[in-house]
Amino acid sequence: MYRLLERILQLILDRPLLFWICIAANGVGVVWGGWIWYGPQLAASPLWAWPFIPDCPEAALFASLALIGLFYGRSWGWFNAFAAFASVKYGLWTIAFWLLHWSHVGFVDGYWPLEMMLFVSHIGLAGEGLLLMTRVGSLKLPTRLAILGWFVLSIGIDYGLGHHPQLTNTVPFSFALGSAALLTAILGLFLLLAPGMRTEPTGLATAWQRERPGA
Numbered sequence: 001m002y003r004l005l006e007r008i009l010q011l012i013l014d015r016p017l018l019f020w021i022c023i024a025a026n027g028v029g030v031v032w033g034g035w036i037w038y039g040p041q042l043a044a045s046p047l048w049a050w051p052f053i054p055d056c057p058e059a060a061l062f063a064s065l066a067l068i069g070l071f072y073g074r075s076w077g078w079f080n081a082f083a084a085f086a087s088v089k090y091g092l093w094t095i096a097f098w099l100l101h102w103s104h105v106g107f108v109d110g111y112w113p114l115e116m117m118l119f120v121s122h123i124g125l126a127g128e129g130l131l132l133m134t135r136v137g138s139l140k141l142p143t144r145l146a147i148l149g150w151f152v153l154s155i156g157i158d159y160g161l162g163h164h165p166q167l168t169n170t171v172p173f174s175f176a177l178g179s180a181a182l183l184t185a186i187l188g189l190f191l192l193l194a195p196g197m198r199t200e201p202t203g204l205a206t207a208w209q210r211e212r213p214g215a
Helices: 002-013 016-037 039-043 047-052 055-071 077-105 112-135 141-160 173-193 204-211
Strands: none
Touching: 002 016, 002 055, 002 112, 016 039, 016 055, 016 112, 047 141, 055 077, 055 112, 077 112, 077 141, 077 173, 141 173
């Protein structure tokens, strides 16, 4: 499984057109999600809470920055780990959200294309997180604890102080909190116990650098 993820990531990094299509798709998610979906919530919230509110748009932004770094021959292990954690957690959380919602009300006329778009895009977000896990590298324990601590803190702010994503009538608060906590626990355990992975920056830009005279 690990080698398959490596190959998929390398395939994307070695093909500029495919790579920038992925980045552009992330950009749409960042702008649309941050402005349209979370805009009213951000406007009604204090500035200090903003870093914890637009979960999925931020995850897409972090994943984009990590992927761009890899494309241009840079690999930031701790940031790749942070982006991977965010992408997998919020991608899977959103998938669970829509599955529960649809199990109660099904597809609503006029809304299902948007809902399906959100569902599929978050599958992609979780997939990006899995790909980034192959470029985390060896992290010291304090770094791993700091990353986990951020996502534990985000649960407290989201569900303790009321800054969680909007919920529908079919998705209870207990499910939203429980799934967020469970995903954080599982990913946190993996983060703390997983051995180091390779960190060599690979991508087409790196290949160009290697081929330059005198490089």
